[in-house]
Amino acid sequence: MTLVKFMCGVVGVPRRAFSVEVDPNDFVYELKKAINEKQKFPCPASRLKLFLAKKLDAKWMTEKDVEDGVGVSAHLKKLEEQSRLRTVGLSAANVLQEATNDRIREGLREVHVLVRLPA
Numbered sequence: 001m002t003l004v005k006f007m008c009g010v011v012g013v014p015r016r017a018f019s020v021e022v023d024p025n026d027f028v029y030e031l032k033k034a035i036n037e038k039q040k041f042p043c044p045a046s047r048l049k050l051f052l053a054k055k056l057d058a059k060w061m062t063e064k065d066v067e068d069g070v071g072v073s074a075h076l077k078k079l080e081e082q083s084r085l086r087t088v089g090l091s092a093a094n095v096l097q098e099a100t101n102d103r104i105r106e107g108l109r110e111v112h113v114l115v116r117l118p119a
Helices: 028-039 063-067 101-105
Strands: 004-010 018-022 049-052 077-079 113-116
Touching: 004 028, 004 063, 018 028, 028 049, 028 113
Parallel strands: 004 113
Antiparallel strands: 004 018, 049 077, 049 113
């Protein structure tokens, strides 16, 4: 089992992105559980909605985008619980881009998953 680190941000919450490590062969539901365990959201993992954090130009969102407070728009792909991560664009080949210290300082590290909390 090879774990991959995914950077995540919360919709409508301007704060630093956070990372979770999961196997890309896992299902989206398992990513939800890992996110919920790390962030300790006040709701069950099943109520989280996850989206692939790709912009219209097919580039990943950045930590700066998350810190500025992102919303969910129609172009974002909702991740279905029964899908395997590697089949929805969340595999090592899709997300592994090493960020330099300068990119990290400037908030330009990639964000791969957006989390929307229940209303």
